Amino acid sequence: MSGNGVPGMLPPPTSRAEVEFRKWAKALAKRELTADQQRLLTLLLTRFSEMADLGTAHGRRAKWIVERWDTTASEDLDLLLSGAAGAAAATFPIKSLKTLTVGPFRGFSAEEILPLDRPVTFVYGPNGSGKSSLCEALEFRMLGFIEEAKAKRIELAEYVRHVPTGAYQAPSLSAIMLDDSEAEVHSNPDAFQFCFIEKNRIDSFARLTATTPAAQAHRIASLFGLEDFGQLVDGFTEVSPRGPHP
Secondary structure (H helix, E strand, O other): OOOOOOOOOOOOOOOHHHHHHHHHHHHHHOOOOOHHHHHHHHHHHHOHHHHHOOOOHHHHHHHHHHHHHOOOOOOOHHHHHHOOOOOOOOOOOEEEEEEEEEOOEOOEOOOEEEEOOOOOOOOOOOOOOOHHHHHHHHHHHHHOOOHHHHHOOOOHHHHOOOOOOOOOOOOEEEEEEOOOOEEEOOOOHHHHHHHOOOHHHHHHHHOHHHOOHHHHHHHHHHHOOOHHHHHHHHOOOOEEOOEEOO
């Protein structure tokens, strides 16, 4: 039984790290895997967020795996991964965005309809006017999650609410597709994950040449939003010079 209680189905991913992990798992599933390898992938795929949120200190992730090992049964990985987030289309499906309807959501107290059908859209305003909320509404609509909420360990359902009123309405996004038809945009992190480059990623990338080779790899991962997945793989659990913590 998978993480959402439906055989052969995974719930939508909640972070870019989970998106990348599923891609990596799909590549692994094409190989000849041992029963234990299939079992481990089943556990990590179906309970990824629970594991990732533990952090690396004191071998928490390794202990978490050991504690759940005996109660985890292998699942058909091809079937399990077929129910993951929609795969990216061979051709990017959108010609241009049209309108974003947002509010109440984060800094928006009431519904606003924002045109996005120009080649370039500039958004300006004082602090607290909703610039970040607008970008997060796009991220939420296109990816299905907001990285900042994950980084701050805030439940998405709470993060997206308009704080003063507690009200919330899911944003909607319309776009012009490749065949010139207008359609609603649905979350697809595989297709849209590289549509968002945050300012702090650009700042990190600008310092690329002043760092060590290991840090350079981190900078490149940061630019494309893959830093969480890189950290998960490189520092899966804390290791000391004497080996893993007991």
